[in-house]
Amino acid sequence: MFSKILIANRGEIALRIIRACRELGIQTVAVYSQADQDSLHVRFADEAVCIGPPVSSESYLNIPAIIAAAEITDVEAIHPGYGFMAENAHFAEICESCNITFIGPTPETIRMMGDKVQARETMRKIGVPITPGGKGVIKDAKQALEVAKKIKYPVIIKAAAGGGGKGMRICHNDVSLTASFGMAQQEAEASFGNPALYIEKYIADPRHIEFQVLADQHGNAIHLGERDCSIQRRHQKLLEESPSPALTAKLRKKMGDIAVKAVKNVGYRGVGTIEFLLDADGSFYFMEMNTRIQVEHPVTEMVTGIDLIKEQIAVAAGKKLTIKQEQVRMNGASIECRINAEDCRNNFMPCPGTIKELNLPGGFGVRLVTHIYPGYKISPYYDSMVAKLIVHGPTRNDAIHTMRRALDEFYIAPIKTTIPIHREILEHPVFIQGGATTHFLEKIMKNEAEVSK
Amino acid sequence: MNLKEIKEILNLMNENELSELEIEREGAKIKIKKAAGEVPGPAVRPVVEYAPPASTSLPAEPAAAPPAAAKTVNISSPMVGTFYRAPAPEAPPFIEIGAMVEVGQVVCIVEAMKLMNEIKSEIKGKIVDIPVANAEPVEFGQPLFIVEPA
Numbered sequence: 001m002f003s004k005i006l007i008a009n010r011g012e013i014a015l016r017i018i019r020a021c022r023e024l025g026i027q028t029v030a031v032y033s034q035a036d037q038d039s040l041h042v043r044f045a046d047e048a049v050c051i052g053p054p055v056s057s058e059s060y061l062n063i064p065a066i067i068a069a070a071e072i073t074d075v076e077a078i079h080p081g082y083g084f085m086a087e088n089a090h091f092a093e094i095c096e097s098c099n100i101t102f103i104g105p106t107p108e109t110i111r112m113m114g115d116k117v118q119a120r121e122t123m124r125k126i127g128v129p130i131t132p133g134g135k136g137v138i139k140d141a142k143q144a145l146e147v148a149k150k151i152k153y154p155v156i157i158k159a160a161a162g163g164g165g166k167g168m169r170i171c172h173n174d175v176s177l178t179a180s181f182g183m184a185q186q187e188a189e190a191s192f193g194n195p196a197l198y199i200e201k202y203i204a205d206p207r208h209i210e211f212q213v214l215a216d217q218h219g220n221a222i223h224l225g226e227r228d229c230s231i232q233r234r235h236q237k238l239l240e241e242s243p244s245p246a247l248t249a250k251l252r253k254k255m256g257d258i259a260v261k262a263v264k265n266v267g268y269r270g271v272g273t274i275e276f277l278l279d280a281d282g283s284f285y286f287m288e289m290n291t292r293i294q295v296e297h298p299v300t301e302m303v304t305g306i307d308l309i310k311e312q313i314a315v316a317a318g319k320k321l322t323i324k325q326e327q328v329r330m331n332g333a334s335i336e337c338r339i340n341a342e343d344c345r346n347n348f349m350p351c352p353g354t355i356k357e358l359n360l361p362g363g364f365g366v367r368l369v370t371h372i373y374p375g376y377k378i379s380p381y382y383d384s385m386v387a388k389l390i391v392h393g394p395t396r397n398d399a400i401h402t403m404r405r406a407l408d409e410f411y412i413a414p415i416k417t418t419i420p421i422h423r424e425i426l427e428h429p430v431f432i433q434g435g436a437t438t439h440f441l442e443k444i445m446k447n448e449a450e451v452s453k
Numbered sequence: 454m455n456l457k458e459i460k461e462i463l464n465l466m467n468e469n470e471l472s473e474l475e476i477e478r479e480g481a482k483i484k485i486k487k488a489a490g491e492v493p494g495p496a497v498r499p500v501v502e503y504a505p506p507a508s509t510s511l512p513a514e515p516a517a518a519p520p521a522a523a524k525t526v527n528i529s530s531p532m533v534g535t536f537y538r539a540p541a542p543e544a545p546p547f548i549e550i551g552a553m554v555e556v557g558q559v560v561c562i563v564e565a566m567k568l569m570n571e572i573k574s575e576i577k578g579k580i581v582d583i584p585v586a587n588a589e590p591v592e593f594g595q596p597l598f599i600v601e602p603a
């Protein structure tokens with residue numbers, strides 16, 4: 001097991017990793033930008049190194065600074081968290097060449113799954129169902145039109161180097177496809193440094209179902225069930241739950257087995273998530289694979305009782321998985337609400353600022369993950385998530401009641417947050433019945449906008 | 454940190470009418486807090502919290518300002534790495550305390566990932582202190598030289 005790890009991240013995930021390390025007896029090193037010098041992750045770590053000014057590119061994305069910090073503190077491994085450099089194959093390679101273990105999959109795997117076209121093709125060859133679409137990169141609008149004719153509208157244009165819901169365009173006919181194609185190439189170049197695009201059939205009203213996988217370096221791989229992340233705004237997840245109200249045990253086994261097959265086939269190691277789109281008729285399609293720990297990992301932890309960060313660290317240290325697939329049980333139901341410092345009544349405008357008053361929820365079945373405290377300054381340089389409120393109950397209905405109760409206890413002032421919209425979601429009949437698809441949130445917000453006119 | 458040093462810190466606090474002071478240095482951390490509303494003086498019984506050294510942590514700046522300082526400017530580290538006073542192990546240091554420094558003059562090396570980076574002064578003045586020892590690790594923004602501008 002490692003004796004010292006550097007956490008190349010900040011906020012709640014840095015805290016999460018530090019907590020796991022502390023329980024495992026691993027010394028921790030936090031890195032921080034000047035904007036984060038009063039952060040909890042800096043205070044909780046055994047050592048802390050300031051690596052740069054507030055701007056991410058000069059701090060949390062600054063590879064030389066992070067590697068230098070790793071060298072002067074003499075760490076054995078770096079945990080990249082999520083975002084930042086978690087899926088940066090180049091960074092993973094540099095860690096390897098400096099004899100520091102990158103806690104994650106190999107650079108080759110990161111690259112392969114990071115190229116969405118290649119990932120699709122790899123999955124197709126293994127026999128994982130993929131969304132009908134063009135084969136490979138689409139060169140020009142003419143080719144795009146040919147593909148669309150074959151797979152039928154509506155189609156969605158995606159960036160090969162994209163992911164995470166960014167840089168996508170939906171087209172319903174030849175005219176819009178021709179018009180969008182060129183622009184999409186430019187956007188892809190600007191956002192991801194690569195103009196390559198691919199096209200898939202656009203599934204009208206899917207659910208976003210992802211399977212948590214865990215694989216060691218000895219060929220063992222298991223899945224830990226699914227998470228339903230259909231509640232999204234502009235392709236960014238807002239609320240997640242496990243298990244999915246849409247899955248039967250039979251479908252879970254089918255999708256889970258496929259996820260494990262995919263993971264074993266690509267020689268994966270560590271934690272990962274395979275994202276599927278689930279259509280109303282029960283057909284599912286591979287969308288993408290995330291080769292890192294995810295924001296919403298706690299709902300899986302609550303339902304399975306397994307500490308994913310500890311497992312991730314153990315695997316990176318070369319240990320064999322101690323859990324067999326038959327031993328994985330999903331008990332009860334868990335829901336997570338992402339609490340962002342955004343004004344949900346005002347187009348989700350980010351609300352940086354100082355937290356003057358704070359009351360944190362608690363009680364039986366409540367797990368709060370946060371890096372905020374009274375007096376904490378939410379800075380404008382990083383993402384707006386300030387807390388994850390997770391609940392667990394014996395049934396989904398119990399979990400919903402606990403979440404409502406916990407949200408009502410959660411008081412933050414004067415910062416505006418997404419708490420009100422979560423409260424609304426949890427009262428909505430469609431959500432309560434378990435019928436929310438990826439357009440659910442969009443629809444209720446549109447209705448609100450019309451009502452308030 | 455020994456008793457003598459702690460007594461010196463207490464005197465410093467009284468002289469400067471400080472109510473709270475936290476110092477972290479070379480793996481040891483000490484926090485001293487006076488009860489609120491009391492007049493500083495020998496009658497006060499400050500609360501002393503001493504945290505035993507956990508592991509080597511990087512030195513942080515003391516919370517109190519040093520007494521009676523002329524205006525000074527810091528040359529701070531622009532990167533994370535290891536601080537070296539001289540261009541090579543046997544060579545003389547780039548600059549000493551008391552010497553004058555010019556703008557653009559190389560004052561030290563910060564080594565990161567096996568690359569030696571020469572750090573140049575952006576101020577003209579006199580070096581009054583060098584708070585980091587040779588071969589010590591430094592972080593971004595850490596003061597390397599205290600300069601009295603000319």
